[in-house]
Amino acid sequence: MSKPGYGNLTVLLHWVTAISILFLFGLSWWMMAIPYGDYRFLPFQLHKNLGITVILFGLLLLFFRFRPRPGRLPDGMPRWMYHLAIADHVLMYLLIFVVCFSGVLSSAFSGWGTDLWWTLTLIPDSAAEGWESEPLNILFGEIHVYSSWILLALLITHISGAVFHAFRRDGVLRRMFRV
Numbered sequence: 001m002s003k004p005g006y007g008n009l010t011v012l013l014h015w016v017t018a019i020s021i022l023f024l025f026g027l028s029w030w031m032m033a034i035p036y037g038d039y040r041f042l043p044f045q046l047h048k049n050l051g052i053t054v055i056l057f058g059l060l061l062l063f064f065r066f067r068p069r070p071g072r073l074p075d076g077m078p079r080w081m082y083h084l085a086i087a088d089h090v091l092m093y094l095l096i097f098v099v100c101f102s103g104v105l106s107s108a109f110s111g112w113g114t115d116l117w118w119t120l121t122l123i124p125d126s127a128a129e130g131w132e133s134e135p136l137n138i139l140f141g142e143i144h145v146y147s148s149w150i151l152l153a154l155l156i157t158h159i160s161g162a163v164f165h166a167f168r169r170d171g172v173l174r175r176m177f178r179v
């Protein structure tokens, strides 16, 4: 018999994903402000590596949330709020993947390669390989920025919902603090 609510692995993955994404937002605004030069290389590599790892966290979170299945939403919640929560969750998953894949594609055409955590070459150096493309880098870069803003708006909605449930003391917040 499965316990109601999220499993421990889902809770753990939720927080690893959440902390990584919040860190990525902070890191990106700092790294974009660094003047051009070698000093930019390390924060960019860290951003790209953590971002690629978030794809894996997101996929695992999606997989494990179904085992055991999350509990029902609390009674007495307006219907629109229930639908907003579901829509926000679905869109967050979608946007996490759009943000990450547009980042991968933008960086693939930028002329710079990416070694996954400084080991395996995941994105080859397109400048050396001869398929560097400024227009494609800009196109996917724009998708990356705009989708990041949409993800941020969804996160603000999500965290506002969490604060609302904290004041309501209806047990929803406890589902994500039970490892």
Ligand code: HEM
Binding pocket: 014, 017, 018, 019, 021, 022, 061, 062, 065, 070, 073, 085, 089, 092, 093, 155, 158, 159, 162, 163, 172, 173, 174, 175, 176
């Ligand atoms: C970058 C930050 C975050 C991301 C990407 C994120 C993502 C998600 C996702 C995708 C779900 C849906 C899980 C599912 O049912 O499949 C979820 C659920 C949840 N999150 Fe977050 N989250 C973040 C931050 C937070 C924070 C800061 C809190 C609390 C203060 C929080 C509290 C919760 C709770 C309580 C649920 C369960 C809601 C329910 O059972 O209906 N999350 N989160």
Ligand code: HEM
Binding pocket: 021, 024, 025, 028, 029, 032, 047, 048, 049, 050, 051, 052, 054, 096, 099, 100, 101, 102, 103, 104, 105, 106, 107, 114, 141, 144, 145, 148
């Ligand atoms: C959820 C994960 C991610 C978030 C939230 C995120 C967020 C951001 C943000 C907010 C920026 C700043 C954009 C600007 O102000 O112009 C940025 C830049 C960038 N990101 Fe990400 N990112 C993520 C994942 C990735 C991934 C997976 C890659 C590639 C492997 C990547 C590659 C880049 C690059 C190359 C830039 C610099 C773009 C430029 O020079 O114009 N990001 N990211």
